[in-house]
Amino acid sequence: MNVLNFVQAFFSDGAHWHGYDGIPTRFLEHVRYAALALAIAAAIGLPVGLLTGHTGRGGNAIAFVANAARALPSFGLLVLAVLLIGFGLLPVMIPLVVLAVPPILVTTYEAVRTVDPAPVDAARGMGMRESRILFRVEVPVALPLILSGLRSAAIQIVSTATIAAYVSLGGLGRYIIDGLYQRNYEKVVGGATLVALLALVTLALFWAVGRLAVSPGVRRR
């Protein structure tokens, strides 16, 4: 049996489509974990990135924090969090957020910092306040890059959120972990396929947001 057969067998089995272990339930659980983690990471990374990018100060600190965070292994962090806090959603969120903050923070900082200084100077010269300069002049131009940071964070979260299953939570990781345990490779491959699918959906979603939110004057088309 090859992989495609596994995939076909998994998705054509009617039993996989309902109940608490059904594909819709697990898919939505996974989306919920990923969305929550991305929201928390964005709530940390965006404001800090925007502020440091606007002032141009704190670049070294950001690079340091980002590199340190990247060096932490997600799985190790999960085990540590469970040992410290116990089971639940929180210990799962910690490694996911730690994973997602660096790309958001670093790209947002770089995106705002590298905005053409001339329009910013013009805006300041016409009496625009700093907050308005940031949100009305810099962010619209930096948006494509900011979105790309959010997108890579989202993709990493989607694939890593499978670790939730290790600590008895749901999500698509359940199929992979249970499948490995039960030596049910059909389930493992099915779960992995669903994760890949969700990653593609995420990409499509970010593409659509980019189309809608980025000005044609910035897209140059």
Next chain:
Amino acid sequence: MIRIDSVTKRYPDGTVAVDRLSLEIPDRSITVLVGPSGCGKTTTLRMINRMVEPTEGTILLDGEDVQRQPVTTLRRSMGYVIQNAGLFQHRTIADNIATVPRMLGWGKQRARERAAELMERVGLDASLAKRYPYQLSGGQQQRVGVARALAADPPVLLMDEPFSAVDPVVRKGLQDELLRIQDELGKTIVFVTHDIDEAIKLGTMVAVLREGGRLAQYAPPAELLSNPADSFVEDFLGADRGIRRLSFFTSDALELTTDAVVPAGAPDAPLTTAETPYLLVTDAEGRPLGWRERGSAGDADRLLPYGRPFRPGTDSLRAALDCAVLSPTGWAVAVDADGRVTGVVSQQTIGEAIRAAHTQAETDAAPARGEDEKVAG
């Protein structure tokens, strides 16, 4: 009036960009700051709208210290135009122009109407309103920059090398446009450039700065050309300042002769005052056709080109001299507004007029300068 009162700017690294500079910038006129790169022009300009804070000295706007005014209010009362325009690339041209009105709380409709009005004023086609900056040429972008600065009708306009990034032809168009707009609106404009020709063309008053941010000379352009304060200013004005100065003398007083002007097909005019071996042939309406040698009447094919004519009164002595220099006969052709010949004039006559104009200018300037010295002392 903007009054810069012994202002010094020392940057944190110790660079003295402006050194005890004092200038009185008159209302409703263009004051140009000119000088070599790094002489503190931009710093001076940016101290007026407090983008840079002076280390010492004060700047008064209509008698009030700019330091005492809230910085946003101050800046909103001054249009600001920079090199390369600095347009907001995510906004359409109309929205770019409407930025300050919108910031001041104008309604959408009113701001849009204002933007349309300004596009016309700066010579931009209305069809560009919905475009984005990247879809415009450099010259058009610069016009948008000017329109954006004028949008809320500020009394003061600060312009930092606004036309230096476009080619000479476009630059000339922008300069002419600025002069025309200034005629209509009468703003108090402070204009920074490193191009002395631009300074002379646009300035009512010109401040020449030298390295280290010190004032070398502050004078109207004609006086700058006739009376450079020192060798620095003289060098900065360039080798042909005598020729350039002629731009400020009118060609009104040139004595034209009509003796050497004949209609096509007519016989030679008698040799009188016009000691020229050539005659200017005109058509039935009196428009110039070309020069012919005496004794070659009727031979229309052998006419020499008459070059570019000048218009007495409208054109300067410089233009008249240029016509004479370029003419194959050494004589310049004068025409009226309809292009009809009003006479011809020789290089020699123009030379005499130049000498007379210089003498006149010296006697006019002498008492004025005497008064200046009294005030200064």
